[in-house]
Amino acid sequence: MCKVALRSRERLSVLRPRNGILVLHTLHWPEEIRDPGDLSSPAPTTDRELNLAELLMTEMAGVDITELHDDYAQALNLLVDTLAAGGKAAPPREPQPPMDLMAALEESVRDAQRARNGGHM
Structure with missing residues (x-):
């Protein structure tokens, strides 16, 4: 067990060796763990x-994970690059109506x- 500071906050962690490298697993403090209550949906x-x-x-069992990409990270990187180059951020898009699940x-x-x-x- 150890403690590390991430985002200006102290976190409880476990540091373990694995395949010749050190792996850090962050944990929750006891007071951060909440009773999930009843997670079942109210709708049947x-x-x-x-x-x-x-x-x-x-x-979906045969999905190739290499074909998937993180749209949010790409959009965020584009925004950061645009702002760093002195550009302006595009105005936010209008929210779309909720979809039928x-x-x-x-x-x-x-x-x-x-x-x-x-x-x-």
Whole structure:
């Protein structure tokens, strides 16, 4: 066990050797751990939602992690580079209306099936 300062704050940590390097794992202080209470949704989950979620997990099993990218980090880096070069930040976009989660889940399943079938279903 050890303590480290990150972001001007002292953190409880564990420092361990692994494969010839030192690995630092930050931990929570006891007072930072809260009882999660009941995490279940107040809305019941339907069989259709569970079936679609299971189908999506099955279809996504072969996803190549190298094809995924962090859009937020890219946008943040672009903003920092623009401001550092003396440019101005673009005004924030208007918020988009909330999406239908079931429709998004169904679209994800269709996209995963198309990708698995070489672009056609």
